[in-house]
Amino acid sequence: LTLNASAPKRRITMASTEVPLMRKLLSGFVKPYLEKNPTAVTALELIRKEDVGPVCFDHFAFRTFGVDGCGIDSIAQIFLDMGYKTRDELRFPAKKLRALWFSPPDHLYEVDGELENGPAPRIFISELLVDQLSEASQKVIRKYTTAGAQYKRHAATASVLNTLTWPTPSFVDYQQLARESEYAAWTLVNGYSLNHATVSVHRLSQLCDISKLNQFLQKSGIKLNSEGGILKVSPDGGLQQSSSVADSVKYAFADGEVKTVAGSYIEFAERLVLPIYSDLKREEVREWHRREGFEVSSADKIFESTSSEQMGIKTG
Ligand code: OOG
Ligand code: NI
Numbered sequence: 001l002t003l004n005a006s007a008p009k010r011r012i013t014m015a016s017t018e019v020p021l022m023r024k025l026l027s028g029f030v031k032p033y034l035e036k037n038p039t040a041v042t043a044l045e046l047i048r049k050e051d052v053g054p055v056c057f058d059h060f061a062f063r064t065f066g067v068d069g070c071g072i073d074s075i076a077q078i079f080l081d082m083g084y085k086t087r088d089e090l091r092f093p094a095k096k097l098r099a100l101w102f103s104p105p106d107h108l109y110e111v112d113g114e115l116e117n118g119p120a121p122r123i124f125i126s127e128l129l130v131d132q133l134s135e136a137s138q139k140v141i142r143k144y145t146t147a148g149a150q151y152k153r154h155a156a157t158a159s160v161l162n163t164l165t166w167p168t169p170s171f172v173d174y175q176q177l178a179r180e181s182e183y184a185a186w187t188l189v190n191g192y193s194l195n196h197a198t199v200s201v202h203r204l205s206q207l208c209d210i211s212k213l214n215q216f217l218q219k220s221g222i223k224l225n226s227e228g229g230i231l232k233v234s235p236d237g238g239l240q241q242s243s244s245v246a247d248s249v250k251y252a253f254a255d256g257e258v259k260t261v262a263g264s265y266i267e268f269a270e271r272l273v274l275p276i277y278s279d280l281k282r283e284e285v286r287e288w289h290r291r292e293g294f295e296v297s298s299a300d301k302i303f304e305s306t307s308s309e310q311m312g313i314k315t316g
Helices: 007-017 021-036 038-050 072-081 135-147 149-160 171-180 182-190 210-219 296-306
Strands: 057-065 085-092 097-103 122-128 196-200 239-243 248-252 258-262 265-271
Touching (some): 021 038, 038 196, 038 210, 038 265, 057 072, 072 097, 072 122, 072 149, 085 296, 122 182, 135 149, 135 171, 135 182, 171 182, 182 258, 182 296, 239 296
Parallel strands (some): 196 265
Antiparallel strands (some): 057 196, 085 097, 239 265, 248 258
16 A cells, blocks of 8 residues: 555544544443443433433442442542542431532533533442441451452443452342442442433423423333432422432342342433523523532432332342
8 A cells, every 4th residue: 555645634534533532431331331221221212202302411420339449539530530520529427428529521511412422421429438337248348349459440441341340249248238238239239330321301302391201201111219209309499300210130149149139220300590590591501500519318319219129129
């Protein structure tokens, strides 16, 4: 092959169509999530059939064990490297959890496109305050976090490759955690898998009212998390959320037991326009005119999307 006049031009064309690493990573987290969680796929398909869109993601959420360098920081690092900014902390004393959320780089708050090609999602990462658990549960968690210590800086890689950074757990260990914290049990088997992706309801065209969307989803056979009511509303009224009940997944434990465990779920969030911007026309409203952040009282109930009570499954 010889160089000719058209070669440089062609190289430029190729470079401009390359997908940036950040975009690849964001879709990388979603891919195994959609493969493992049929309800998320069904809900997205139902919405796309009924609505011209755009269907965008408001946020992605992850769960972690806050011990041995496996907590929030371990999965947060890749988002910080992408230019995400650390925002507020949320505390859940009864669940022995804390969380941080991260906002995407400013220029990615408003972009044309849908799903992983649309506006970049916020990131919500929680961690279990392992030190506060019983000795027995701490021992189980530390057994796995130490066994996987060599990979603790590769949480994101494990997530996109749909694998754990620690060995496959045994059913007895899972049961020990499930008795004390369903969050802990979920994290032991799902690791850094995407816990949920959240559809940005206010960006939709026809289903842009969350009560309407909830009715539509329920009528279409999607089971929604009813903990504290289907619709979770922040005290200021500006953040309204709902979520599906997690999918049941057959899991092959290391000791040969195959049991039903909680997989992931899908969430829906409507952010209302802030009162000071209420004079704006709908087409003038941008994401930063809307209610930001998260809400402890609502999040506390959304965590229950993976509870055996919501899922109607027996543990043990
Ligand atoms: C996170 C629950 C909280 C929100 O948007 O407030 C949440 C989880 O289940 O790990 O998603
Ligand atoms: Ni969420």
